Amino acid sequence: MNRISGEHGLERMVLEKGAVQSAASYLEQKGFRHAILAADGNTYAAAGKQLEQELTKTDVGVRLCLLAPEPSGDVVADEQALLQLLLEVQPGQTDIMIAVGSGTIHDIVRFVSYKTGLPFVSVPTAPSVDGFTSKGAPLIVRGVKTTFPASAPIAIFADLDILMQAPQPLVAAGFGDMLGKYTSLFDWKFSHLTAAEPYDEEAAAMTEKALRDCVGHVDEIGNRTEAGIRILMTALIESGVAMLRFGQSHPASGAEHHVSHFWEMEYLRRGKRALLHGAKVGVACAEISRLYHDAAYRGMYPGREPAQLRNYGDRVREWLHEVPSKAEIRSLLRRAGGPASREELGIDEELFGRSLREAHRLRDRHTLLRALNEAQ
Ligand SMILES: NC(=O)C1=CN([C@@H]2O[C@H](COP(=O)(O)OP(=O)(O)OC[C@H]3O[C@@H](n4cnc5c(N)ncnc54)[C@H](OP(=O)(O)O)[C@@H]3O)[C@@H](O)[C@H]2O)C=CC1
């Protein structure tokens, strides 16, 4: 993917070396004159400073919003960060925002963009999540992770020079976020069949292709070759476009994401430093795969098999056949250089057990996890 236009308001997608320069000329050509550049300490160093310098060669003025970390050390997409960015907006003057960072900074900017009506441009600094192009923002509000409607960027400039410098754990996390599509795609079909949740073949096919491209190139991704990073970033963008096209996160987010969100909220409550989103999703995907295979093939729920499995067992087993086993998912995570087990991540047994019993409550989705937990 180099340049694609006209996708749901996303008028420009650039994935190439030197894309930051293209971002500056795009902003100037579009006639923007008063930009806010949102970044944090790391992402300003990785790309923000360079973009700021490029913009000084144009007529686009820039106001820097350096998002402040919480006492834990992390920038969090919560009330404080949203307010910090909102305070920088000059009514009647600011005409564009630029998100320079990874998942968290994009969610802060996309939500403020939605509420103020100001467009935004995406400059990813790491191939760590598939949320760059989505129009939902998972935010922490009063300690609870909830997804709110938000805006997609009008353009994305993903600079391979920058993405290839991203720390290896962020790359492995991006791969983990993609592996999560094994279970999210399964849960999406399951919720459509058993609870008539809306479904879109095209969005599902697009996500599945992105997943297979990543799995087929896991070693290049693990070795952070240029080809590997290009394939991973393309897949993450495509997965985000599938969410954008469908309008909700079903293609990309099932029980593995609900479990990951559960862990994230608990870490915030404990004041612990956050674990990377995609690292959690990858490990949760392996665990959900084991749970689902046990339930559907090995009858691990004697006497309380969910009605959905009694009624649709054959179809469910056929779909589960496409979901690799826990061991296979772990092996892929290792090859990408990321944590593969909850022990490696540091999730304790109590939190793990509680998350499997309760995480389905975080979203109103009819996943198999929810069916298993609600079966009498
Ligand atoms: N909207 C959507 O559809 C989606 C949203 N998400 C959300 O995204 C969030 C997670 O995003 P994720 O990208 O994993 O993590 P974060 O955006 O939280 O960033 C993780 C860390 O990476 C650092 N960083 C980023 N780029 C670089 C770089 N090039 N060099 C050095 N450090 C860098 C950041 O620096 P610093 O320490 O300075 O912050 C931060 O410490 C979650 O809240 C998740 O829910 C995930 C998927 C989809």
Ligand SMILES: O=C(CO)COP(=O)(O)O
């Ligand atoms: O993280 C996501 C996709 O990778 C989206 O999460 P939500 O389903 O919570 O919006």
